[in-house]
Every structure is written in structure tokens, then in C-alpha cells.
Amino acid sequence: MTPLLPPRRLSPRLLLALLAMMALVLVLVTAVALDALDRQRDRHQAHRLGPAMASLWQEAEGALAEGGSADGLLATRHITDLHFEIGPLPEGAAMMRFLFSPAWDGRAPFEARLFLPRPLLEGRSLDLGPAGDTLGPALAELSEEVAATGLKARLALPLSDGRWLSFASPRFWQNRWTPVARGLVVVAVAAGLVIVAFVLARLLALPVERLAESVDREPSSPALPLEVPLGAPEEVRQIAAAIDRGRAALAELLEDRTRMLAAISHDLRTPATRLKLRAEWIEDEGIREKILADLDEMTLMIAAALDYLKQGSAQEEEQMVAFTSLLQAVCDDYYDLGRPVRLTEAPPLQFDTVGTIFGPSGSGTARAPLTFDQARALRLRCRPESLRRALTNLIDNALKYGGVAEVMVQATSEEVIVDVLDEGPGIPEEEQGNVLRPFYRLEQSRNRGTGGTGLGLAIVKSVVDAHGGTLELSNRARVGLRARMVLPRRL
Structure with missing residues (x-):
């Protein structure tokens, strides 16, 4: 009964390469999935900023109507995920205008301005009247649209004293990957993984290729072991050892065959000599010549066989x-x-001469070969x-x-x-x-x-x-x- 072969363990290099590839793929998938989930969740939760912005604006307008300070009032307010301040209109960014109807506080139309880090429908106006009769639902719808852009934005609402109440949200209104950018990142990382996989495969195959080259280069003696590349994994060393064992077995087989034929030729030499001597006593000249010719042919065949076998055994030095x-x-x-x-x-x-600045040149000039x-x-x-x-x-x-x-x-x-x-x-x-x-x-x-x-x-x-x-x-x-x-x- 043939014994079962012991299980082979993966080499540390191969195992490390597989783990590295799996880790890179997992990181890529996780990063893309988490970003997509965060963006989707924040988009659905960004509407909460609408009522908060409307409440702050109404409180600031109420303080100004009573002759108080809107800055002092807003300084006491704190809303999670929403930053606000009173000041001039922000500059240096792409702007969009939003018109609300019906108007609030007697102003028609009521205008809000959205500032983005890069042009996105820059200079357009949009009427948000169908959002509702109050400011909160309209700002909630606008907040969701801003979160859907995936850009860092600021929203400014006008105050009655000529200044603007601006809002920012570091959570909902922030720069995020767009689908195009996400696709480009996936393509770039996939290309990087392909390159890394190619490099790793090359590194793993290089010792095997070098081993194949050493096998092709026949050594001076089959008994010499193959040259194993430095740093070769254990699998390559096992292959080299198996090849060495096979080469040694073949060399031993050839040596045994050569010794056998040499012994046969040596043993046949003595009876062939006796046959030649006895053939000389044969009176019939025709039979004697045929026997001597057969003996000579047998000797030449044995010598030719030995000569052929010597070509694969002891080789002379180059x-x-x-x-x-x-x-x-x-x-x-x-x-x-x-x-x-x-x-x-x-x-x-023989060489063809070439024209230079010191001699004849040009396609029409005949040049004699050297x-x-x-x-x-x-x-x-x-x-x-x-x-x-x-x-x-x-x-x-x-x-x-x-x-x-x-x-x-x-x-x-x-x-x-x-x-x-x-x-x-x-x-x-x-x-x-x-x-x-x-x-x-x-x-x-x-x-x-x-x-x-x-x-x-x-x-x-x-x-x-x-x-x-x-x-x-x-x-x-x-x-x-x-x-x-x-x-x-x-x-």
C-alpha cells in the first residue's frame, strides 16, 4: 500500500503575497463602501439643518427688530454639526442664488446665497417656493441638495441690518468623493494591484526560471548539484533536489550500461581471438574469409557502441x-x-564604408566595400x-x-x-x-x-x-x- 504523502505547507513568501493581496482588496472595498454609506446616511440626515438655520435666522431678526444685538444672541447658541457667524458676504467662491416665495418679513423675494469651492451651476437662480410656506422646510430641502453635491459649502441668509448670517456644516457639507472620482480611484487601485500582482508573480517565478536556466546549462559532471538561486523559496530547493536525484540516477544508469558493454566487449575479445586463430586452420578459403569478416564486424560494432556511450559519460574540458x-x-x-x-x-x-564630413557622402556617391x-x-x-x-x-x-x-x-x-x-x-x-x-x-x-x-x-x-x-x-x-x-x- 502506497503511503500517503505528507501535506505541503505554503512557503512564507507565497503566503505573505496572498495575504497582502487580500488585505489590499479588502481595504479598497471597505474604503469605497464606507464612503458610499457615509454619504448616503448624511444625505438623508442633512434635512435636520433646515429648521435649525431657520430658527437661528428668526431669532437674529427678532433681536434686530427689538433693537438688540444679534451677535450677542447667537453667541449663546450652540447646534451640533452646524457652524454659524454674522458678517459680510463671503467672497472668492462660486455662488448660487435661491429665491423663496412667499416672502418672509415683508421682503419679496427673500434671497439666500450658496457658496461652493468650485463652479456648480454658477450664477443660477432657483425658486424654492413649493417647499412650503415656512422657511424651515425650504432650507431643509436645500440642505439635502447641498449634501448630495459632496462639496464643502457655505449658505448665507440676509439680515435686516445689511449683514449676512452664514452657515457651514463640517459633517454634512464637506468634500466627498463623487461617483466619477470613486471610479477613478477604484481603477487606479485596481491597476496598482495588477502591477503588484505582476511584480509578486515575477519575484516568485524568477527563482524557477533561473533554476530552469541552470538545468539547461549542462554541468561538466552530472554528479554536480544544480546551482540554486540565492534566496530561492523552499519549493524551488525541493525541485532542485528532485532534479539532482534524477540526474544522479540517470548518470548511474549510464555508467552501469557503459560498464556492462565494456565488460561484454572485454569478455568477447578473448573468444574472438581464439576464433580467429582457429579460423586460420580452416582449409576452405571462402568459409575462412567469411568467418574472419563476421568477427571483424562484431568487433567494430562493439567499439562503435562503446564510443557512443562515452559521449554521454566522461566529457573532455572545453x-x-x-x-x-x-x-x-x-x-x-x-x-x-x-x-x-x-x-x-x-x-x-567585409564592411560598407560610411560617408562623413571628411569624405564623400550622399546617396548618389558610390562607396566601395572594405x-x-x-x-x-x-x-x-x-x-x-x-x-x-x-x-x-x-x-x-x-x-x-x-x-x-x-x-x-x-x-x-x-x-x-x-x-x-x-x-x-x-x-x-x-x-x-x-x-x-x-x-x-x-x-x-x-x-x-x-x-x-x-x-x-x-x-x-x-x-x-x-x-x-x-x-x-x-x-x-x-x-x-x-x-x-x-x-x-x-x-
Whole structure:
């Protein structure tokens, strides 16, 4: 019975990020909701200011009619949520006029003035006669309308001595968020949350991306642990540990397979030698030659298998080499043996001249390109012996199946491209991917007499993959096969 896996706990970073996002969303919703509720409640309660303002105005007018002081009378009055004072008409604000009918105290029409911090129907007049026959209901309706604007306002009522009785309410008549402003704040905070979420997601994903990069960069030995980014969360460390365990298991499996095949080849070497010696005593020359050929083929197959397995085990150290000289040395070895191998080096560097104030310029002036005379030297960081073996395999295939081999090299600032061309029958397009697999041979080989072991191109691909490059096979336009090896230029 498989044991249950222990529950995984969220990392502190991830938990903190989730809590921070939830807190920000909660604060935003709470702020918007509370402001909307406060504004709605105050709007419905602002009518209470109407009777209070009417009562104060009537008391001030009564004191003035009796010859008393309205200032002294109002100084003894205190009303919650309502501030009032007697003085000149306020200035420096947008004003609205309100006309009341029927008139009070014999004045027709009775005028009240509302002052706002910014224009809102500035200069308009409004008759509040339908509000009622008394001043209180009319001022109550006006107070609700002022509270609905969400602006800080002052209301002034005229007195018989030429001054004005002005009112303000720090609770009901104050600056509040309008629906448009509230929407803008919500959009701004939502955009901020999106940015914060993106940044947090980036911070959480960055260690994983760096771990993926370290996995792509194959270390010199599979036994070396992966490089875990500094400050990586516990999940990333667990992933790195799991990858290390898998790599170690694969490395051990490859080593066991290599040791097994090495032991088999060693054990077969002695009986193969005895068979060769005994084959020499066979009187029939035809049978003797066939047995010796089979023994030689068996030896070559075992050696090729061991050679392929060595490409994935102990790798040689990388070093900076003159790549053009390496290609020339490989081709010279074949040329010394009289094999038709030709090397076409990379063309010399060429630059287009640019017109300046010291020389010819203008679109109509022809400029000759600047070309270097000396041959182009290509330097490449690689494993030279492995790369030499890969080039040798490609040239051997070209000579075996095409008769001739033409090696062409090109280079850019980022990669080196090597093409090995032959004049053989080529490979069907549907089989070009399969021939790169180990121990795979075409059912209809390009030369039925020599099918090979099926490891030549597989060894080339393993070498190119170890260098971080690509191997491409394609048929030429008329006849022959093009094997293209693309290697990145690393310094």
C-alpha cells in the first residue's frame, strides 16, 4: 500500500503575497463602501439643518427688530454639526442664488446665497417656493441638495441690518468623493494591484526560471548539484533536489550500461581471438574469409557502441581553439590519404564604408566595400577531440555514400555554421529525423552493401547537443545530402 504523502505547507513568501493581496482588496472595498454609506446616511440626515438655520435666522431678526444685538444672541447658541457667524458676504467662491416665495418679513423675494469651492451651476437662480410656506422646510430641502453635491459649502441668509448670517456644516457639507472620482480611484487601485500582482508573480517565478536556466546549462559532471538561486523559496530547493536525484540516477544508469558493454566487449575479445586463430586452420578459403569478416564486424560494432556511450559519460574540458585550423587539420588528413575532401573557408570580413564630413557622402556617391586581405580566423570554445570525431563521422558518411565531401564554413557574431555536402542519393525527408537516433538504419540504405552500425550520426548529434548547437539534414536541390552543424560562439 502506497503511503500517503505528507501535506505541503505554503512557503512564507507565497503566503505573505496572498495575504497582502487580500488585505489590499479588502481595504479598497471597505474604503469605497464606507464612503458610499457615509454619504448616503448624511444625505438623508442633512434635512435636520433646515429648521435649525431657520430658527437661528428668526431669532437674529427678532433681536434686530427689538433693537438688540444679534451677535450677542447667537453667541449663546450652540447646534451640533452646524457652524454659524454674522458678517459680510463671503467672497472668492462660486455662488448660487435661491429665491423663496412667499416672502418672509415683508421682503419679496427673500434671497439666500450658496457658496461652493468650485463652479456648480454658477450664477443660477432657483425658486424654492413649493417647499412650503415656512422657511424651515425650504432650507431643509436645500440642505439635502447641498449634501448630495459632496462639496464643502457655505449658505448665507440676509439680515435686516445689511449683514449676512452664514452657515457651514463640517459633517454634512464637506468634500466627498463623487461617483466619477470613486471610479477613478477604484481603477487606479485596481491597476496598482495588477502591477503588484505582476511584480509578486515575477519575484516568485524568477527563482524557477533561473533554476530552469541552470538545468539547461549542462554541468561538466552530472554528479554536480544544480546551482540554486540565492534566496530561492523552499519549493524551488525541493525541485532542485528532485532534479539532482534524477540526474544522479540517470548518470548511474549510464555508467552501469557503459560498464556492462565494456565488460561484454572485454569478455568477447578473448573468444574472438581464439576464433580467429582457429579460423586460420580452416582449409576452405571462402568459409575462412567469411568467418574472419563476421568477427571483424562484431568487433567494430562493439567499439562503435562503446564510443557512443562515452559521449554521454566522461566529457573532455572545453577550451578555446582556432576552429578554422581544426577543420583544416581534419580535411588535410583525408587529403593526405588521397580522399576527395575539399574545404571552403569562411569569406574574409567585409564592411560598407560610411560617408562623413571628411569624405564623400550622399546617396548618389558610390562607396566601395572594405575587405580584409588575410584569411578569417575563427575562434570557438569547444571540446576539440569530440568535435573532431563528429566532423570525421560526417565526412566519412559523405565519402561512403556520396563519393566526395565538400566542407563549407560560415560564421556570424553569434554562431558558426559547418556544412558537409556530398553527391549521394540523399535521405528521404520522412527518415531524416530517424537516422539521428542511435542504432537506427534505413531499411533501404543509400548503399545496401554497407549499412553501418547506425551510430555515426547519433554520435554527431550527441556531440553537437553537448555544445548547445543543432544538427540539420536536408537534401540538396539536384543531388546529394547537406549535413549542417550549427555551433554557438561562446567566449
